[in-house]
Amino acid sequence: MSTAVRNDDSGLRAAPKGGSGLRKQSKADASRERVLEAAAKTFSERGYAGTTMRDIARAADLQAGSLYYHYPSKELLIEAVIDKGIHNITNAVVNTIATLPPSTSYADRVRAAIQAHLHALLTYSAFASASRHLLAQVPVEVRRKHVLRREAYEEFWLGLLQSSQAAGETRDGVDLRLARTFILGGLNSALDWYRPEGKSIEELADQFAMMVEGGILIDRPD
Amino acid sequence: MSTAVRNDDSGLRAAPKGGSGLRKQSKADASRERVLEAAAKTFSERGYAGTTMRDIARAADLQAGSLYYHYPSKELLIEAVIDKGIHNITNAVVNTIATLPPSTSYADRVRAAIQAHLHALLTYSAFASASRHLLAQVPVEVRRKHVLRREAYEEFWLGLLQSSQAAGETRDGVDLRLARTFILGGLNSALDWYRPEGKSIEELADQFAMMVEGGILIDRPD
DNA sequence: GTCTATATGGTGATAGAC
DNA sequence: GTCTATCACCATATAGAC
Known part of the structure; x- marks a missing residue:
């Protein structure tokens, strides 16, 4: 059935700059968060070069110069966005699988992974979308690092399928x-067309799991 | 089996500017073509705003100013690239299906469509990639027109599946x-990872068709 | 922390020589 | 057809007032 899961861990809380690291949410942290959300949204809509610092500032209700108090450059800002995008999904899926009972069948594990992937993808869609589409448009050093992380996530899926095969x-x-690439490609395409007014994420996941398990067409009707 | 197909029709030949429309390839046509290829490659690698007219000119062995003899603006250049990207794939798939014998089973039709889609996608990958990834970053009027064309292509696939269901x-x-979205998402993801040194396009298509037909996992081993 | 300047450099597009 | 030179504009990032 529907192994319900919720293992978010948005990850990556930036350490407070100055002090003893005790307060929950300083004003700076709140602004920094707002900037990051605004950046994810704007980058994902207009691409890396197509987004100006002024665009992001407007979305975050600030002036352009003020962004530099929180992030030292546009480059490090997109890096933070991409980082969070990959992190969100990897964490959700890995944690979900880790907490399944050992007796869980591999079909059910794959089903749970599909569910967790889709949930993280569509819940933090601006971050996920930026990670997926903008990696190629980003300065080289940033790209290299995150390509490796993405590959590590893909390897995790391969391991899941290999265990299933064994x-x-x-x-x-x-x-x-x-x-693996077919499954992930199909799931990720939801970024381009999913609308919350339609099917729930859970319904989507169930449908996709069904296709992965038994296919879409009938083998032969004769 | 493997309903081999080759129905390219690169489409969209620009009419020669001046004359009687008889010559095959004037010098201008050749340059224009080179510019378009260079634009597709550069746009697909660096995004719309991230690509400068100077980048395209370098890839086409021209000076930036010379581009404007062939295309009046950056906007119309990306439009031509996207147009060709969608056109290539739609034509290949629609023509392939149209030339199948009427007795062809729907599983075989879907298989042929997968093969044709993948072939066009990976043969004109710069155009396809630009069409897929850059539509969101492009000026509004350009976007609207091409979103409609993409939807028409997606409807064609839906029709195929509906006939199959009937x-x-x-x-x-x-x-x-x-x-439909799962299949197309899975196929299109090949743009991100396909390398000609590995499996042939035909082998890919056979594998994907197999997954679409019977799924990836076994329904239940009990 | 956030603002208002502003410096420095790169961008699309045009003009006119060849 | 393609080149070189150039204009007008907009970008990132910085400096210093509040």
């Missing part, structure tokens, strides 16, 4: 690396 | 709109 739960003849 | 060849309980 347990005799995958179809013969399926190339698992291709299966 | 013929009793789809699994019960599958939402066909979701199936």
Whole structure:
């Protein structure tokens, strides 16, 4: 059934600059957070070069110069956005799988991973969208680091499918690396078309899991 | 089996400016073509705003000012690239399906569509990539027009799946709109990772068709 | 912390020589 | 057709007042 999960951990809380590190939310932290959200939204809509610091400032209700109090450059701002985008999804999925009972079948594990991936993807969609679409447009050093993180996440999925294969739960003849990219590509495409007014994320996940399990067409009607 | 197809029609030949419209390839046409290829490559790598006319000129072995002899603005250049990207794929798939024998099963039609889509996608990958990733970053009027064309192509796929369902060849309980986005999302993700040194496009298509038909996991091992 | 300047450099597009 | 030179504008980032 529907192994319900909620393992968010937005991750990456920036340490307070000055003091003893005790307060929950200084004014600076709140602004910094607002800037990051505004940046994610704007970058994801207009691309890296297409977004100006003025655009982000407007979305965060600040003047452009003020952004530099929180982030030293546009480059480090997109990096923070991309970082959080990858982090959100990886954490959600890895934590979800880690907390399943050991007896869980691999079909159910894959189902739970699909559910967690989709949930994180669509809940933090601006961050996820920036991570997915903008990596190629970002300065090289930033790109290299995050390509590695993405690959690590993809390897996690491959491991899931390989375990499933070892347990005799995958179809013969399926190339698992291709299966992984096909699954993740299909899920991630939801960023481009998902609207909250329609199906719930849970319904989506159930449908996708069903297609991954048994396919879409019937093998042959004869 | 592998309904081999080749129905390219790169489409969209710009009419020669001056004359009687008889010559195959004037010097201007050749340059214009080179500019368009260079633009597709550069836009797809660096995004719309991240690409400068100087970048495109360098890739086309020209000076920046010379581009304006062939295209009147950056905006119309990206529009031509996106247009060709969508056109290539739509034409390839629609023509392929149109030339199949009427007796072809729907599983085979879907297989042929997957093959044609993948072939066009990866053969003209710079154009396809620009169409997919840059539509959001492009001036509004350009975007509106091409969103409609993309939707028309997606409707074609939905029609294919609906016919398949009417013929009793789809699994019960599958939402066909979701199936369509899942399939196209999975296929399009190949833009991000396909390398010609690895599997051939035909092998990819066969694998994907297999997953679409029967799924990736086994329904239940008990 | 946030503001209002402002410096410095890069951008799309045009003009006119060849 | 393609070049070189240039204009007018907008970008990131900084400095210093509040």
